[in-house]
Amino acid sequence: MDRTMTTGTPQDQEILSSVEALSRTAPFDRAAALSRMAPDRARAVFEQLDPELQKELLAHLRDRQVERLLEDLDPDDRVRLLETLPKAVSDALLARLSPRERRLTHRLLAFPKESAGRIMVPEYLPLRPAQSVEEALSLIRREGPGVATVDVLPVLDEEERFIGLAMLSDLVRAKEQERVADIMIYSPPTVAPETDQEEVARLLQAADLLALPVVSPTGNLLGLITVDDAMDVLQTEHEEDIARIGATEPLDRPYLSIPVLRLTRARLVWLTLLAAAGALTVNVLNRFESVLEQAVTLSLFIPLLIGVGGNSGAQSATTVIRAMATGEVRGVHSAAIMLRETYVGFLLGTAIALMAYFPVAVIFGTPLAITVSLTLIAICTGATLVGSGMPLLAARVGIDPAVVSAPVVTTLVDAVGLLVYFLIAQAVPGILNG
Amino acid sequence: MDRTMTTGTPQDQEILSSVEALSRTAPFDRAAALSRMAPDRARAVFEQLDPELQKELLAHLRDRQVERLLEDLDPDDRVRLLETLPKAVSDALLARLSPRERRLTHRLLAFPKESAGRIMVPEYLPLRPAQSVEEALSLIRREGPGVATVDVLPVLDEEERFIGLAMLSDLVRAKEQERVADIMIYSPPTVAPETDQEEVARLLQAADLLALPVVSPTGNLLGLITVDDAMDVLQTEHEEDIARIGATEPLDRPYLSIPVLRLTRARLVWLTLLAAAGALTVNVLNRFESVLEQAVTLSLFIPLLIGVGGNSGAQSATTVIRAMATGEVRGVHSAAIMLRETYVGFLLGTAIALMAYFPVAVIFGTPLAITVSLTLIAICTGATLVGSGMPLLAARVGIDPAVVSAPVVTTLVDAVGLLVYFLIAQAVPGILNG
Numbered sequence: 052m053d054r055t056m057t058t059g060t061p062q063d064q065e066i067l068s069s070v071e072a073l074s075r076t077a078p079f080d081r082a083a084a085l086s087r088m089a090p091d092r093a094r095a096v097f098e099q100l101d102p103e104l105q106k107e108l109l110a111h112l113r114d115r116q117v118e119r120l121l122e123d124l125d126p127d128d129r130v131r132l133l134e135t136l137p138k139a140v141s142d143a144l145l146a147r148l149s150p151r152e153r154r155l156t157h158r159l160l161a162f163p164k165e166s167a168g169r170i171m172v173p174e175y176l177p178l179r180p181a182q183s184v185e186e187a188l189s190l191i192r193r194e195g196p197g198v199a200t201v202d203v204l205p206v207l208d209e210e211e212r213f214i215g216l217a218m219l220s221d222l223v224r225a226k227e228q229e230r231v232a233d234i235m236i237y238s239p240p241t242v243a244p245e246t247d248q249e250e251v252a253r254l255l256q257a258a259d260l261l262a263l264p265v266v267s268p269t270g271n272l273l274g275l276i277t278v279d280d281a282m283d284v285l286q287t288e289h290e291e292d293i294a295r296i297g298a299t300e301p302l303d304r305p306y307l308s309i310p311v312l313r314l315t316r317a318r319l320v321w322l323t324l325l326a327a328a329g330a331l332t333v334n335v336l337n338r339f340e341s342v343l344e345q346a347v348t349l350s351l352f353i354p355l356l357i358g359v360g361g362n363s364g365a366q367s368a369t370t371v372i373r374a375m376a377t378g379e380v381r382g383v384h385s386a387a388i389m390l391r392e393t394y395v396g397f398l399l400g401t402a403i404a405l406m407a408y409f410p411v412a413v414i415f416g417t418p419l420a421i422t423v424s425l426t427l428i429a430i431c432t433g434a435t436l437v438g439s440g441m442p443l444l445a446a447r448v449g450i451d452p453a454v455v456s457a458p459v460v461t462t463l464v465d466a467v468g469l470l471v472y473f474l475i476a477q478a479v480p481g482i483l484n485g
Numbered sequence: 486m487d488r489t490m491t492t493g494t495p496q497d498q499e500i501l502s503s504v505e506a507l508s509r510t511a512p513f514d515r516a517a518a519l520s521r522m523a524p525d526r527a528r529a530v531f532e533q534l535d536p537e538l539q540k541e542l543l544a545h546l547r548d549r550q551v552e553r554l555l556e557d558l559d560p561d562d563r564v565r566l567l568e569t570l571p572k573a574v575s576d577a578l579l580a581r582l583s584p585r586e587r588r589l590t591h592r593l594l595a596f597p598k599e600s601a602g603r604i605m606v607p608e609y610l611p612l613r614p615a616q617s618v619e620e621a622l623s624l625i626r627r628e629g630p631g632v633a634t635v636d637v638l639p640v641l642d643e644e645e646r647f648i649g650l651a652m653l654s655d656l657v658r659a660k661e662q663e664r665v666a667d668i669m670i671y672s673p674p675t676v677a678p679e680t681d682q683e684e685v686a687r688l689l690q691a692a693d694l695l696a697l698p699v700v701s702p703t704g705n706l707l708g709l710i711t712v713d714d715a716m717d718v719l720q721t722e723h724e725e726d727i728a729r730i731g732a733t734e735p736l737d738r739p740y741l742s743i744p745v746l747r748l749t750r751a752r753l754v755w756l757t758l759l760a761a762a763g764a765l766t767v768n769v770l771n772r773f774e775s776v777l778e779q780a781v782t783l784s785l786f787i788p789l790l791i792g793v794g795g796n797s798g799a800q801s802a803t804t805v806i807r808a809m810a811t812g813e814v815r816g817v818h819s820a821a822i823m824l825r826e827t828y829v830g831f832l833l834g835t836a837i838a839l840m841a842y843f844p845v846a847v848i849f850g851t852p853l854a855i856t857v858s859l860t861l862i863a864i865c866t867g868a869t870l871v872g873s874g875m876p877l878l879a880a881r882v883g884i885d886p887a888v889v890s891a892p893v894v895t896t897l898v899d900a901v902g903l904l905v906y907f908l909i910a911q912a913v914p915g916i917l918n919g
Contacts, residue, residue, distance in 0.1 A: 297803025
């Protein structure tokens with residue numbers, strides 16, 4: 052995103068409030084409102100909208116306006132918008148860009164979705180290590196206005212290979228006769244164009260840099276990823292995590308602008324899948340119907356037991372997902388993590404079992420108290436094993452770990468937990484035919 | 486955080502890898518390793534560690550080393566570390582700072598935890614609107630090295646009131662005879678020192694700025710919040726959200742460095758509370774024991790029904806929490822949101838009920854199929870109402886909405902859902918005494 056474009060004018064507040072106002076109005080009125088704005092203002096407002104809203108707007112604007120808005124977007128923002136359009140439409144729009152912008156756009160589109168190559172700014176102003184600080188600054192003054200970002204400048208050698216970064220703040224604070232080589236950062240963290248955007252954002256955050264260079268395998272600079280784009284990526288990825296932990300899909304537009312039927316459809320798939328998996332529990336219980344008939348009290352504890360199992364599984368899954376998301380935990384630690392989690396689950400189960408034992412014994416008798424307590428220990432141990440194992444397994448086969456989090460783990464644990472419950476009940480004397 | 490300090494040297498890669506290595510070693514070895522480093526290196530590494538690890542290190546270092554490390558931290562990082570120490574220890578450490586650093590630190594500590602005032606950089610280099618770009622740049626060259634951030638510079642009027650921001654990148658690209666007034670951003674978004682840090686981070690992200698000014702009610706500039714600190718805040722808040730959605734508390738240290746017993750303790754509180762709430766379901770079922778004895782098949786569907794209820798409640802809760810976290814949805818929309826969600830729940834319940842009806846009717850007979858289907862509709866409708874209402878209610882009374890998310894909603898929905906199930910079963914002819 053071009054920071055100087057959106058914040059470099061005194062009208063920023065107005066633009067931000069126009070963006071907010073536009074997001075809330077009906078699609079057709081939106082296009083009309085945008086058409087009435089001055090071209091510069093319209094462009095600045097358009098740039099700040101969600102790609103989904105931009106897409107809707109395009110459908111309601113006249114061709115010339117569309118062309119102009121698209122031409123003025125930064126390449127990375129343009130790609131994000133084109134991604135939301137049907138292929139035929141985005142091809143038609145691409146064909147109408149100026150040759151220069153079309154070339155830049157195609158360069159980004161060549162990289163996989165959600166990769167560093169898609170979100171980078173492909174234009175930059177290269178410095179040379181032998182340049183003096185004074186030369187570098189006057190180059191920036193001369194050429195800078197045409198470049199999206201100059202807060203961080205790449206330094207290239209004579210063979211155009213990337214060797215480091217110069218921070219604008221360091222250039223300005225250096226003595227004029229110093230060389231770029233004296234103040235630059237050598238070998239900062241870099242990413243390949245195929246690197247996943249989430250990893251890029253996390254790397255940028257850890258390094259506390261304003262931009263991260265994207266470098267080809269041959270050492271050539273392809274572009275820069277700026278901190279504001281990294282923040283947007285982090286936000287999007289977090290929303291995806293949270294939505295999936297809640298057994299739904301992330302929304303691509305503001306919540307209040309999504310029709311009820313679309314919200315329903317987005318959730319129905321997940322809910323149906325989970326309900327179908329839940330039918331497994333009906334099956335397990337059906338097998339033990341004669342046991343239930345003999346000791347109907349057993350059924351009283353079914354919701355409590357699967358609730359505790361589900362919750363301890365969810366705790367384990369979210370903890371592991373978080374540790375994986377921060378890059379701290381990798382596949383190599385799988386065994387150690389599952390062992391740790393299972394141990395935690397055993398301790399938790401034992402603690403809850405001890406607390407449950409006496410009230411249950413007093414009200415329902417010792418045999419049931421023994422059954423419930425033993426099941427709690429087994430369920431918590433098993434739930435943490437499954438809860439920690441599923442995300443690790445998912446990552447290994449290339450699925451988003453958040454997808455197999457709480458709800459999936461819970462459904463799995465429910466069925467197995469019930470099985471264990473009835474097996475224990477049959478083994479404890481005094482429950483059946485008691 | 487002082488960006489130039491941590492990335493301005495060629496040894497950045499080494500520092501980052503030292504940080505990672507230190508995070509993984511045992512506490513005592515950590516202190517020894519840090520003591521062996523050159524003072525500059527030790528400081529850079531120390532700065533990058535989590536406050537919890539910094540705190541442990543302090544306990545193992547000699548007094549002189551502690552003093553030096555603390556003196557060299559930026560005020561906002563120092564405050565973050567002091568927050569983790571017992572009051573007596575942090576007071577003792579504060580007393581040993583130089584007068585200047587002590588004053589700066591006290592200024593931040595005066596503001597509430599997790600507020601803008603705590604995370605701002607209290608030092609800045611003010612520009613004046615009448616200054617020429619040339620004057621401004623030479624001021625930055627002269628005074629800049631002593632200031633933590635110069636990427637964005639505040640502009641003050643003669644009465645020292647805040648009037649706008651000048652981006653360093655705009656200054657460098659402007660003509661030398663232009664005035665600061667010509668290129669500055671007038672009235673950018675600002676925050677009060679008491680503003681919640683999460684709101685600050687979101688505002689900074691939306692505005693695509695590199696720093697956000699913290700301004701007093703009288704219009705005086707108190708400090709700047711830099712984009713790297715905002716990214717850290719977003720990360721922390723997201724981790725908190727995800728942990729709480731998973732019914733646990735966020736970890737303050739890398740996962741693998743936390744002892745198993747501490748992990749267990751952190752989760753036990755939540756698990757016990759939820760299990761105690763789950764005892765409500767035992768109660769409800771106990772009341773209907775005679776119904777269960779007459780129709781034991783009813784118990785087969787208990788896990789499935791509460792599973793579907795829990796999942797649709799969780800979907801609703803996480804969706805609303807997300808919409809609230811992005812600032813899109815506020816308390817004023819409560820009624821509209823709950824109505825929407827309840828409608829979505831009714832549609833979801835109806836869809837699942839239709840899918841469930843035929844298989845259940847074929848295997849278990851029409852009366853049970855009617856009971857299960859009606860309960861599914863009721864449970865989904867109720868679960869989305871509770872799922873959307875609880876986070877909104879929590880926000881109104883000042884609790885983190887994520888705390889009352891999925892697990893709490895699920896537990897509530899379980900008990901009420903069972904009640905509804907048995908009431909419907911009693912009303913449908915052919916289930917009891919059938």
